[in-house]
Amino acid sequence: MPRSAVPGQTLVYEDYARCIHCGLCLNACPTYRLWNLEADSPRGRIHQMIQVELNQQPITDSFVDHIDKCLDCRACETACPSGVEYGKLVEHARARIERDYSRSWLATVTRNFVFRHLLPEPHRLIDFAYVIRLYQRSGLQAIARGIGILKLLGLAERERLLPRIDDNFFFGRLGSTFSAAGPRRARVAFFAGCVANVTFSQLNEATVRVLTANGCEVVVPKEQFCCGALAAHAGVRDAARDLTRKNLTAFLCEDFDAIITNSAGCGSTLKEYDHLFSPDEPEHAQARAFAGKTRDVTEFLAAFGLTAKMKPLPIRVTYQDSCHLLHGQKIREAPRALLHAIPNLDFVELPYSEICCGSAGIYNVTQTETSLELLAEKMHHVKSTGAQTIVTANPGCLLQLRAGASIHRSNQEVLHVVELLDRAIVSA
């Protein structure tokens, strides 16, 4: 098989041949469930990759379209009896597309800006957030929505998915250390994310509070950057590799007990940092060490044990599995165990909670229509639970489900698991 020069990754025949085309993945795949097309199923996508990689067929518009439509939710990996590492394959395919295929001028410029200049650069992210906040707070948003200009520009759907920008950014907390309440049981590093610093500051604050309340000293390393997940998923591996190098330096300077993230999407990439480098690159060993220490906040707390006193929360909640927690990191029980630990919480399982809500990183922006279709299906099931609160474990899912609750007028609150824990914890 020809070596395709994708930075830091070489796939071999066996990586593809492991798929025995049994089709057990089909009904687990959100896009197959929507359209029932082989081309938009994991098995069909792998077959298309085989044509490109092994049989050296050219990268066609059709190939790019079907690979773009994949959510990279990795539900197929959970369903696969053969252990096909689909996530690895699809990221490789996307890197090949990035290298060998010309997208439209606008797409190229936008992708380049977002992955190489916006997400990796905190000051640009902050400036960008200021502009959006101005739009949201100045009344411009209301005007734009009112006069229908968004509809005219074809942006109405996307605009609804725009996150609300925080009043205070979490960026200000980088470099801080928060001491444990009571005796210190662990010293952990907190991975704050990128966009989360301007849109999920409250979630980050809550995470720090829950960790400290349970006996963790929390260090937020100053020189940390975006994890690179969005870039890696999009095939922009050079940007992802650059960010990884910076984070390796920021987090491996000290022997923390764990590196903690509240974002399942980031966590799944952080735990696979070594996939971004080939074994002969010097970063590979460091990346493995980093990956070995990374814990999702729910995974960490469930294993660490909750010691903080919690008050009863007599509300009905349901839980949407975040794909990169359930399928990417194979964590199903930890978030549920934490919810069960909250006194008087009425927890009901959400039917089809293992199916993606349509957020999928930037998927809701790039494939808005499909994303909203998946969201509609999701909200239908959410409503059936009668829950007042929807709980999930990833910022992207929070955004999507909040948009869902608003679009479908379900009047439900959407929280991260740690935000609910934060509410229950009785502060000392």
Next chain:
Amino acid sequence: MYSGLIREFEDLLGPSSVLYRPEDLLLYEYDGSIEKGRPNVVVFPTTTEHVSRIVKLSAEHHFPIVGRGAGTGLSGGALARTGGVMLVFARMNRIFELDVENQRATVQPGVVNYELTRAAEAHGLYFAPDPSSWKSCTIGGNVAENAGGPHTLAYGVTTNHVTALEVVLPDGEVLRVGSTHGDAPGYDLTGLFVGSEGTLALVTEITVKLSRKPEAVKTLLAIFESVDDAADTVVDITARAITPAACEMLDGWTLRAVEDYIHAGFPTDSAAVLLIEVEGLAETVAAQAAAITEVCHAHRAREVRLARDNAERNLLWKGRKNAFGALGRLAPSNYVLDGVIPRSKLPQALRRIRQIGDQYGFQIGNIFHAGDGNLHPIVLFDPRDKKQFERALQAAAEIIRHCVEIGGALTGEHGVGMEKSELMPLLFSDADFALMRRVHDAFNPDSSLNPGKIFPLSKGCGEIRVRHSSSSRLRVD
């Protein structure tokens, strides 16, 4: 030559329901088997009326038609062996009725097996046939292949759960056979269509029985130091008139591969395990479990474990249902066979399979429905090695031949399809074929529905045609 037909299909179904570009057709040339066959056009109807119109249009243009559900079949039944029109039922996936009181469901053929059970579950009901592909395969596919599964032993195969069908004949005529409740008078036409592999008619609506979830379930894992002991145990359990809901065997080599991947709790140092499930009223189940444990010990079982809860039970079944895939991790490709033997000949058949493996140079894994003698030997191979691939096919044919010789059959539940059509003369005489042909021709005289399936293409009796080209889909430059 298909352009006229494609336009007509697009007028009927809309452009998003008709595929004809080479890159799209390529994705419909495979299923779960090692066979291949590429259609010329693929269509996605949503109603019976669509199906009837598609059939009529295809007939006008003299193109053959093959139906397909999810494409998880293991015998190439849903592949276009001679090209033509492929009719994919996946979008005909509505559950029309769930009649809880009478335990019936009426569904379109594209409903996924698991989704029907999921819908019925809330009412304490489920659809009993449970092939390993149940999470993706369709009820229509189950009907076409008369699919089985681990619980076939107590509950029967798909045909035992289908009470009525709506079918479209090759001339486009829509018929209904069977009755929702009770036994339809006259010929059992429903029984005739179930398992006919899409060669008599296309099924467009299915009424099935739903089974009630048992009051109690116990799942046992019996661990043995020898395959013979495990096999003897199966024979003895049934001889004592105990009918477990399921009785599955995994040999040592297989369970090590499975355990390595699934961590189901299978002991990796044993020679074989039996996964036995008993269901029913709590008292009966306890008595049966005790009786089975006694039989296992009588045949030198090292240990008999009882699953403590649902989680443990599900994990054991996950290990079983994902076993083929788990073995698939050990080689680039694998060939899952499907043969039936009289239960009493299990020990002998397993010994013979081992011999055949040695002779052709393969380690052959055995995971199967031991209770009803339905073997699934699995041969691992690398499709890049053409000689090895041919040896795999020869070993497979030899195993199937042995099954037939000792009084069994050449398929238990996967169907004949393309895979076994050339082996059919092992089991059937020319007179048998003539009779089957008359039934076939009564419905499908021009062989326009799923041609090249079930009946052997070659004339030779008992001669096994060995393919000379690798039919695996992975091509290496």
